[in-house]
Amino acid sequence: xxxxxxxxxxxxxxxxxxxxxxxxxxxxxxxxxxxxxxxxxxxxxxxxxxxxxxxxxxxxxxxxxxxxxxxxxxxxxxxxxxxxxxxxxxxxxxxxxxxxxxxxxxxxxxxxxxxxxxxxxxxxxxxxxxxxxxxxxxxxxxxxxxxxxxxxxxxxxxxxxxxxxxxxxxxxxxxxxxxxxxxxxxxxxxxxxxxxxxxxxxxxxxxxxxxxxxxxxxxxxxxxxxxxxxxxxxxxxxxxxxxxxxxxxxxxxxxxxxxxxxxxxxxxx
Amino acid sequence: xxxxxxxxxxxxxxxxxxxxxxxxxxxxxxxxxxxxxxxxxxxxxxxxxxxxxxxxxxxxxxxxxxxxxxxxxxxxxxxxxxxxxxxxxxxxxxxxxxxxxxxxxxxxxxxxxxxxxxxxxxxxxxxxxxxxxxxxxxxxxxxxxxxxxxxxxxxxxxxxxxxxxxxxxxxxxxxxxxxxxxxxxxxxxxxxxxxxxxxxxxxxxxxxxxxxxxxxxxxxxxxxxxxxxxxxxxxxxxxxxxxxxxxxxxxxxxxxxxxxxxxxxxxxxxxxxxxxxxxxxxxxxxxxx
Ligand SMILES: Nc1ncnc2c1ncn2[C@@H]1O[C@H](COP(=O)(O)OP(=O)(O)OP(=O)(O)O)[C@@H](O)[C@H]1O
Ligand SMILES: [Mg+2]
Numbered sequence: 001x002x003x004x005x006x007x008x009x010x011x012x013x014x015x016x017x018x019x020x021x022x023x024x025x026x027x028x029x030x031x032x033x034x035x036x037x038x039x040x041x042x043x044x045x046x047x048x049x050x051x052x053x054x055x056x057x058x059x060x061x062x063x064x065x066x067x068x069x070x071x072x073x074x075x076x077x078x079x080x081x082x083x084x085x086x087x088x089x090x091x092x093x094x095x096x097x098x099x100x101x102x103x104x105x106x107x108x109x110x111x112x113x114x115x116x117x118x119x120x121x122x123x124x125x126x127x128x129x130x131x132x133x134x135x136x137x138x139x140x141x142x143x144x145x146x147x148x149x150x151x152x153x154x155x156x157x158x159x160x161x162x163x164x165x166x167x168x169x170x171x172x173x174x175x176x177x178x179x180x181x182x183x184x185x186x187x188x189x190x191x192x193x194x195x196x197x198x199x200x201x202x203x204x205x206x207x208x209x210x211x212x213x214x215x216x217x218x219x220x221x222x223x224x225x226x227x228x229x230x231x232x233x234x235x236x237x238x239x240x241x242x243x244x245x246x247x248x249x250x251x252x253x254x255x256x257x258x259x260x261x262x263x264x265x266x267x268x269x
Numbered sequence: 270x271x272x273x274x275x276x277x278x279x280x281x282x283x284x285x286x287x288x289x290x291x292x293x294x295x296x297x298x299x300x301x302x303x304x305x306x307x308x309x310x311x312x313x314x315x316x317x318x319x320x321x322x323x324x325x326x327x328x329x330x331x332x333x334x335x336x337x338x339x340x341x342x343x344x345x346x347x348x349x350x351x352x353x354x355x356x357x358x359x360x361x362x363x364x365x366x367x368x369x370x371x372x373x374x375x376x377x378x379x380x381x382x383x384x385x386x387x388x389x390x391x392x393x394x395x396x397x398x399x400x401x402x403x404x405x406x407x408x409x410x411x412x413x414x415x416x417x418x419x420x421x422x423x424x425x426x427x428x429x430x431x432x433x434x435x436x437x438x439x440x441x442x443x444x445x446x447x448x449x450x451x452x453x454x455x456x457x458x459x460x461x462x463x464x465x466x467x468x469x470x471x472x473x474x475x476x477x478x479x480x481x482x483x484x485x486x487x488x489x490x491x492x493x494x495x496x497x498x499x500x501x502x503x504x505x506x507x508x509x510x511x512x513x514x515x516x517x518x519x520x521x522x523x524x525x526x527x528x529x530x531x532x533x534x535x536x537x538x539x540x541x542x543x544x545x546x547x548x549x550x551x552x553x554x555x556x557x558x
Contacts, residue, residue, distance in 0.1 A: 012506055059433075059434050060433070060434070061430055061433060061434065081436075082434060082435055082436030082438065083435075083436070085434060087430075087431060087434040089428070089430060089431060092428070094295075097300045097301050097302070097303045097305070098297055098300055098301040098474065098478055098484055098487055099478050099481060099482055099483060099487060100423070100427060100483060100484040101483035101484070103483075104423065104484050105427065105484065106427075106429065107420065108420065108423060108424035108431070108432075108435075110420075111420055111421060111424050111432075111435050111437060112435035112436050116418065116420075116421045116437060116438065116442075117417075119420075120420065142482065142483070143482065144482045144483070160431075164435070165421055204451065241508075245276075
């Protein structure tokens with residue numbers, strides 16, 4: 001089961017026999033998961049099954065009970081290249097009692113790459129604008145984030161992660177409470193990221209418009225991985241091969257989002 | 270204005286201007302984190318330091334900086350652990366601080382309610398040249414840290430978990446904030462007083478954000494309001510013989526009322542003549558789903 005580390009040269013996330021608990025109560029037991037470069041992996045499962053716990057443990061936000069985690073082939077404890085990972089939490093941190101613009105929030109995605117001691121330069125500004133373009137929010141760059149809708153705030157968080165130009169995106173239920181239109185825009189942003197060779201690990205409640213992008217699903221149940229494999233067969237027209245997730249009309253309305261959407265069906269994986 | 274030829278007035282004014290700039294520059298991060306009252310708590314703790322200084326015959330500013338820094342780091346460590354027990358622990362720390370301070374000041378030779386009142390509410394007369402040097406040095410350090418590390422501190426206070434995943438030195442930054450809070454509280458003690466220090470950290474920020482849209486602009490405006498309130502407050506209090514700390518804080522509150530009213534009027538005016546809410550998605554995207 002646990003492969004030697006030398007073999008996984010293009011391994012992005014490697015979880016071996018992970019066990020995690022809160023205050024002694026075990027939430028995950030014996031979870032192993034491996035994500036290779038270019039993979040798009042969706043973690044599914046019922047409420048409270050431990051999906052968030054899994055990805056938060058991978059990111060080092062929840063202390064590891066037992067087992068091992070490697071990030072880009074390096075043990076998590078010794079991993080330093082956090083600029084390679086873009087994290088999209090479920091919602092904007094509750095912290096902010098002070099207004100902040102969309103641009104300022106997205107700019108904090110550059111810190112991992114730039115470091116604490118350097119001031120933002122033209123490269124950082126360009127990356128922020130590019131990330132906001134990718135999620136279709138460039139026109140809101142100067143607006144306070146609190147004036148955005150829930151779905152737009154979610155896209156702001158994705159832009160923040162994209163601004164750091166990561167190799168791996170980790171997202172926790174990015175579509176929760178987001179309307180269909182925003183989900184489409186969001187799916188397009190992820191499609192481009194995956195199309196450029198990016199790796200994605202995300203928690204989802206339902207696959208929705210992201211379905212064509214998902215290469216593999218992992219179902220967490222009762223603290224273990226109950227299923228791992230191809231996404232469950234969808235119902236309806238989404239199942240048709242070559243189903244285009246790019247809507248021509250949307251192209252005209254939102255060229256920012258769609259200009260780079262895949263042209264010959266979505267098969268980034 | 271001939272008051273300004275008096276050396277102690279000049280020192281009080283310079284000290285107030287430094288604090289007027291530094292306190293909101295730090296306070297904005299505390300407000301962002303919804304820890305607006307932390308400065309007040311650290312002020313309570315600093316009082317024990319004052320008592321220690323008076324008792325041992327040292328400059329109370331030094332001992333207050335030390336004790337407040339230890340207290341602030343303690344608060345940060347408690348906060349880091351978790352919230353539930355943290356709230357009570359903080360309360361006990363703060364009340365312990367003020368009780369210890371009152372006790373120690375009472376034990377010291379130059380006791381008397383007068384000296385205690387000076388530290389609690391500030392005074393124009395007490396800033397010595399040595400104090401001013403310390404206030405200037407520490408104030409400049411606080412200001413520099415808050416400006417240089419603004420992106421990192423903003424990220425930290427906006428979303429601590431994200432900052433952690435970005436590989437930022439979260440703990441170091443948290444301790445930096447804790448120590449600079451302690452330092453700001455103590456250097457403001459002379460002019461504004463320990464019980465009103467926190468107001469100068471928080472009120473200018475609250476005033477600024479009534480009319481600003483971003484973090485950076487809020488910080489700039491808050492520092493402007495802080496330095497104006499501090500400067501004008503010192504001059505007013507000298508002319509009118511009022512307590513300097515209270516005068517400064519009331520001026521800052523006046524600024525808050527002004528920006529709140531002004532901001533509300535501006536929003537109403539803008540809404541009156543503005544486009545309909547343009548934020549909605551293009552409808553054709555919706556139609557295809
Ligand atoms: N900080 C915490 N402290 C204690 N228990 C926790 C904590 N976070 C999660 N849990 C518990 O761990 C279990 C798994 O939680 P987790 O958030 O990982 O579930 P999830 O699969 O993400 O659920 P959802 O679909 O609701 O987001 C739950 O029983 C939850 O009560
Ligand atoms: Mg969850």
